[in-house]
Amino acid sequence: MSDHQPVTLVILGASGDLTHRLLLPGLGTLLRARPALDVTLVGAAFDDLDDATWRERVREALAEGGCRTEHAERMASETRYEHLDVTDGAAMKAFLADIDEAGRPIVLYFALPPAISQKACEVLSTLELPEGLRVAIEKPFGSSLESAKAFNQLLRSVVPEERIFRVDHYLGKATVVNLLGIRFGNRIFEPVWNANNIERVEIIADEGLALEGRAGYYDKAGALKDMIQSHLLLVMAIFAMEEPANIDAVELRDLMMHTLRATRLWSGEGEVPSRRARYAAGTIDGREVPDYTAEPGVDPARQTETLAQLTVEICNARWAGVPFRLRSGKALGDGFRGIVVKFKPVAHLPGGFHNEAPPNVMVIGISPESIALSITTNAEGDRWDLEQTTLSTELSESPIRPYGEILDGILSGDPLLSVRGDVAEECWRILTPVFEAWSSGEVPLDEYTAGSYGPTSWN
Numbered sequence: 428m429s430d431h432q433p434v435t436l437v438i439l440g441a442s443g444d445l446t447h448r449l450l451l452p453g454l455g456t457l458l459r460a461r462p463a464l465d466v467t468l469v470g471a472a473f474d475d476l477d478d479a480t481w482r483e484r485v486r487e488a489l490a491e492g493g494c495r496t497e498h499a500e501r502m503a504s505e506t507r508y509e510h511l512d513v514t515d516g517a518a519m520k521a522f523l524a525d526i527d528e529a530g531r532p533i534v535l536y537f538a539l540p541p542a543i544s545q546k547a548c549e550v551l552s553t554l555e556l557p558e559g560l561r562v563a564i565e566k567p568f569g570s571s572l573e574s575a576k577a578f579n580q581l582l583r584s585v586v587p588e589e590r591i592f593r594v595d596h597y598l599g600k601a602t603v604v605n606l607l608g609i610r611f612g613n614r615i616f617e618p619v620w621n622a623n624n625i626e627r628v629e630i631i632a633d634e635g636l637a638l639e640g641r642a643g644y645y646d647k648a649g650a651l652k653d654m655i656q657s658h659l660l661l662v663m664a665i666f667a668m669e670e671p672a673n674i675d676a677v678e679l680r681d682l683m684m685h686t687l688r689a690t691r692l693w694s695g696e697g698e699v700p701s702r703r704a705r706y707a708a709g710t711i712d713g714r715e716v717p718d719y720t721a722e723p724g725v726d727p728a729r730q731t732e733t734l735a736q737l738t739v740e741i742c743n744a745r746w747a748g749v750p751f752r753l754r755s756g757k758a759l760g761d762g763f764r765g766i767v768v769k770f771k772p773v774a775h776l777p778g779g780f781h782n783e784a785p786p787n788v789m790v791i792g793i794s795p796e797s798i799a800l801s802i803t804t805n806a807e808g809d810r811w812d813l814e815q816t817t818l819s820t821e822l823s824e825s826p827i828r829p830y831g832e833i834l835d836g837i838l839s840g841d842p843l844l845s846v847r848g849d850v851a852e853e854c855w856r857i858l859t860p861v862f863e864a865w866s867s868g869e870v871p872l873d874e875y876t877a878g879s880y881g882p883t884s885w886n
Contacts, residue, residue: 431839433465435531439513439547440538441470441481445565447488449596450538453830455492455499460827462495466838468502469526471511481508492828513539513547520554527557534592534837536563541570545578552584563592563837566657567648568846571862572855579848592837593846597658599829602765602796604844605822606665607674609791609798617670619770621745626771626786628666630659632755632793635762637706637716637877638733642724650735651703651861654755660687660854661846662793663751666766667741676843680850686741687853690751692860693738698750700739701861701870702885703732706758709877716758716877730872733757734881737861758877765792781812796822 436454438446458464470481486503490496512518526533535551537544544564551562562585569575582591597603610616619625632654638645645653664683671678692700708718720727734756741751770787784803791798799819806812827835836844864870873882 431461431464433467433531434838435467435469435526435529435533436536436834436838437469437471437526437533438536438538439471439511440543441508442472442474442476443538445538446470447484449828449830450536450834451485451488452492453828453832454834455489455494455831456826456828457492457831457835458489458494458498458502459492460831461835462498464838466502467529467531468506469509470506471509471513471522473510473512475510476508478508482506492831493826513543514550516550516553519547519550523554523557532559532561532840533557534561534563536837537565539565541565541567545581548578548581548585552581556585559590560586561590561592561837561840562586563594563845565594566846567652568593568657568848568851569855570652572852572859575852575855579852582848588848589842590840591845591848592833592842593848593851594833594837595657595661595846596829596833597661598844598846599832600793601825601829602791602793602822603662603665604832605796606662606791610666611670622747622749624770625749626769627750627752628663628769629752629754629767630662630666631753631767632659632764633759633762634755634757635711635759637711637758638719638722638725640723642722646725646729646731649731650733650755650757651737651858651865655735655737655753656854656858657846657851659753659755660690660857661850662766663690663739663753664850667746667751669745674843676841679843680847684847684850684853686743687850687857689741689743689746690739690853690857691742692857693740693750695740695748695750698738698752700737701864702734702736702873703865703870704734704756704873704875704882704885705731706733706756706877707874709758709879711758711878719758732865732872734759734875736885737858739857756881759875760878760880764794765790765797779811781809784813785815792822796824798822 482503485506486499489499509522511522569578610620664686668682668686671682705719709716719733736754738750738752768789772786773784776784788801799817801815801817803813804816806814833844875882
């Protein structure tokens with residue numbers, strides 16, 4: 428549980444969907460768990476919105492997150508909304524001066540499109556800023572390795588790295604954080620968490636949903652940038668990193684960085700380094716889904732993929748030779764999200780059994796949160812037959828939503844669950860050969876039916 432001083436949270440882009448759907452409800456769950464938290468909330472955006480409308484939005488969203496009624500009412504009555512052009516230097520200077528009069532630490536949370544956030548940071552870099560100002564910024568952090576480096580340089584001209592909070596909400600998911608407890612809190616797992624015992628790892632974030640009106644963003648990004656570049660590579664880094672002495676922002680992120688620096692596209696046999704595909708018309712839960720290229724706002728010429736699959740290797744002693752497959756897409760089957768760990772077969776099975784022992788498989792569900800481990804046992808019928816028995820449990824759901832967990836760190840000044848600049852750059856470095864291969868046409872754009880599990884030609 429983090430220690431908090433009174434703080435002012437300024438949401439730039441407060442009128443947008445991210446604020447209402449995720450940020451404020453997430454804050455509501457945090458306030459329910461941390462009732463003593465002292466946060467002054469200020470909303471700002473280019474849209475004209477009166478204080479009464481903003482206050483009602485705050486009240487509803489905090490309540491939706493489970494915040495106590497009296498706390499939500501108090502925050503709603505004390506908050507205010509400012510009409511603001513974040514790219515106007517004079518307007519930003521006056522706005523920050525007004526906010527700074529309260530004498531509290533200030534967090535500027537950019538709930539804005541990346542291009543506007545970058546312009547706003549260019550403006551901030553020219554201003555004298557309140558002491559101790561923190562900046563929180565949503566992914567994507569750039570659009571390539573070069574742009575990520577340039578953006579990081581710009582951010583560090585605004586505030587020091589330790590006061591930059593790059594937000595990737597996957598790091599706030601209970602199961603992702605739970606990886607640390609599963610790995611390092613259990614003697615039975617850590618000794619076998621290596622290439623000697625594990626054959627392959629799959630980290631999957633499939634969605635049953637199709638485009639759902641997000642063409643404006645998604646058609647320019649695609650599955651590779653939207654999910655694998657940030658979310659899944661970070662999950663992989665936590666899954667595969669070395670054991671930390673302490674769970675703190677320096678050590679955890681150093682070890683994630685070490686893992687990512689050792690990561691390359693798969694170069695061995697038996698695996699395709701990258702694949703891409705796009706959904707065609709189909710049916711999901713009885714609902715007709717049009718071809719992706721027929722979705723409103725989609726430009727077919729962009730060749731945007733709705734399913735991306737990447738196989739990488741981590742070139743160190745712990746993981747040498749183990750393929751890590753990262754996959755994410757839309758309009759897919761059951762929408763499985765989780766980590767599948769396939770262990771190697773036993774080195775020797777004593778003679779006398781009628782069949783082979785199937786390899787152990789561990790499945791760590793990200794949504795819903797669960798863990799299952801298949802083990803080999805003697806069959807119920809013929810005692811010399813072997814069968815799989817699955818030990819499984821649902822993991823307790825965190826009372827704080829992912830955005831609440833992320834806000835907890837931002838408001839307390841602890842960057843443990845934020846993405847460090849060099850980590851963001853390393854994720855782009857890993858994917859650069861994939862972008863090059865795709866843009867040159869080396870990797871075909873396959874097709875799958877909406878509601879299926881992907882192209883039939885894929886494994």
